[in-house]
Amino acid sequence: MVRDYAQLHDPNAEYTMRDLSAVSMDVSVSRGSRDVTITDVQTTMVDGNFPWTLVRVYTDSGIVGTGEAYWGAGVPALIERMKPFLFGENPLDIDRLTEHLVQKMSGEGSIGGVTVTAISGIEIALHDLAGKILDVPAYQLLGGKYRDRMRVYCDCHTADEADPIACADEAERVVEELGYDALKFDLDVPSGREKDRANRHLSEPEIAHKTSIVEAVTDRVGSRADVAFDCHWTFSAGSARRLATALEEYPVWWLEDPVPPENHDVQREVTQFTSTPIAAGENVYRKHGHRKLVEDQAVDVIAPDMPKVGGMRETRKIADLADTYYIPVAMHNVASPIGTVASAHVGAAIPNSLALEYHSYQLEWWEDLVEEDVIDEGSIEIPEESGLGVTLDMDAVDEHMVEGEELFDEA
Numbered sequence: 001m002v003r004d005y006a007q008l009h010d011p012n013a014e015y016t017m018r019d020l021s022a023v024s025m026d027v028s029v030s031r032g033s034r035d036v037t038i039t040d041v042q043t044t045m046v047d048g049n050f051p052w053t054l055v056r057v058y059t060d061s062g063i064v065g066t067g068e069a070y071w072g073a074g075v076p077a078l079i080e081r082m083k084p085f086l087f088g089e090n091p092l093d094i095d096r097l098t099e100h101l102v103q104k105m106s107g108e109g110s111i112g113g114v115t116v117t118a119i120s121g122i123e124i125a126l127h128d129l130a131g132k133i134l135d136v137p138a139y140q141l142l143g144g145k146y147r148d149r150m151r152v153y154c155d156c157h158t159a160d161e162a163d164p165i166a167c168a169d170e171a172e173r174v175v176e177e178l179g180y181d182a183l184k185f186d187l188d189v190p191s192g193r194e195k196d197r198a199n200r201h202l203s204e205p206e207i208a209h210k211t212s213i214v215e216a217v218t219d220r221v222g223s224r225a226d227v228a229f230d231c232h233w234t235f236s237a238g239s240a241r242r243l244a245t246a247l248e249e250y251p252v253w254w255l256e257d258p259v260p261p262e263n264h265d266v267q268r269e270v271t272q273f274t275s276t277p278i279a280a281g282e283n284v285y286r287k288h289g290h291r292k293l294v295e296d297q298a299v300d301v302i303a304p305d306m307p308k309v310g311g312m313r314e315t316r317k318i319a320d321l322a323d324t325y326y327i328p329v330a331m332h333n334v335a336s337p338i339g340t341v342a343s344a345h346v347g348a349a350i351p352n353s354l355a356l357e358y359h360s361y362q363l364e365w366w367e368d369l370v371e372e373d374v375i376d377e378g379s380i381e382i383p384e385e386s387g388l389g390v391t392l393d394m395d396a397v398d399e400h401m402v403e404g405e406e407l408f409d410e411a
Helices: 017-030 075-085 094-104 114-134 164-178 204-224 237-246 264-273 286-295 312-323 337-349 394-400
Strands: 038-047 051-059 064-069 149-155 182-186 226-230 252-256 278-280 329-331 353-358 379-381
Touching: 038 075, 038 114, 038 394, 051 075, 051 114, 051 337, 064 114, 064 337, 075 094, 075 114, 094 114, 094 312, 114 312, 114 337, 149 226, 149 337, 164 182, 164 204, 182 204, 204 226, 204 237, 237 264, 264 278, 264 286, 286 312, 312 329, 312 337, 329 337, 337 353, 337 379
Parallel strands: 149 182, 149 353, 182 226, 226 252, 252 278, 329 353
Antiparallel strands: 038 051, 051 064, 149 379
16 A cells, blocks of 8 residues: 655655555556656666776666766665665656655765765766757757867876975876866875974975975976866965965965854855966755855855765756856766766756866776767767766676676666
C-alpha cells in the first residue's frame, strides 16, 4: 500500500523496495503517461590525478546518461542510498528529481558537502540522458548557447613551485607548446621564511617571495596569457589585504581564495579593500551558498565547481544570480573529461562565462577516457551531438579504475 504524502516526504521514513516502487508508480500515473523510466544508477571510480566518480543512469528505453561527481570517498555510497528515490521516475524531470533528492537526503546533509556532490553527479547524468532522449545537446536544455568554444585556463605546476624562475619557465612552455592563453599558479607555497603557517600570518619577506612569483610569471608571458594565482584559503584577513595590495601593480587576472571560505564578511572586506581582482566560490554549495558572496559583492569573480556545487542547472542559477551584479563566472574544475565537457556546456549557455579550469595537463591519458577529442589549443569546442556529446571509452575506464571498483554494465 502506498504511504500517505507526509510519510512520503519524511526523510527519516523507512521503506521497503515494494513501497518505493509503488510510490514511484503512483507519482508517475498522477503526472500522466510517461515514455521513459529510470531503472538503475551505477558508479565507478577512476584513479586519475583525483579519484573521479563517474555516474551512469540507466532507463527502460536502453538510453544511458553519464555524469561525474566531484571526488570524495563517500560519494558512491550516497548515490547508492539515493537509487530507490529514482527508480521508476522519468529522467526528463531534472529539476524535480534534483530537488526530490535534496529533500530525501536532508538527514545526510543535503545543503552542502559530499551529499550535494553526489546529487551533482546524478544531475549531470540526467542532462546527458535527457539530451539523448530529446536529441539535443546539453547546452540546449540550459537555454541555448552564447559561444561555440569555451576558453580553458590551465592550472600549472612545477617540480619546485616556490621557485619564481621555474614557474615562469613552465608558464612560457604551456603558452608556447600547449597553446593556452590563460593560466593559474599556486601562491600558498613554502617560501622558506615561514615562522608558523598555522596562524595564517604572512611576514613581509613571505609577501615579497609571493610577489616575486607573480612578477616572474606575468613578466615572462606578457600579453600572451592571462594569469591567475591561487591561495587555497590560507591567509588571515590582514595578510590577504597586504598581499593583494602588493600585487596591484601586476596584471593579475585574479587572486583566488586568499582567506578561509566560512566568513563571507571577511571575504567582502578583502575584496573591497584592493583593486586586485578576487575570486572565490569553489568551497560553498548550491545557489544559497553563493548568494551572500554575490549580493554583498564579496568577489570580483565567482568560481563554482559544477560537479560539486549541485550540477549543471544549479551552476546556471548561480551564474544568473552573479549576472545581476555583473560578476563573471570562472568555473573551478578538477574533473575527468566527463565533468569538464559538462562544465563547458554550462559555460556555453551563460552570458558571463569567463573561463573553465583544466587541472590535468600533466596526466597523459586524461583525454583517453573518452572517444572524442576534448581540449584543442586552450579551448573546448562545444559538442553538437545529443547530450554531453562525449562517450566513455570503457577499455580506458577499466584500465584506470580505482582498485576494487567494478566496471559499468553495458547499455
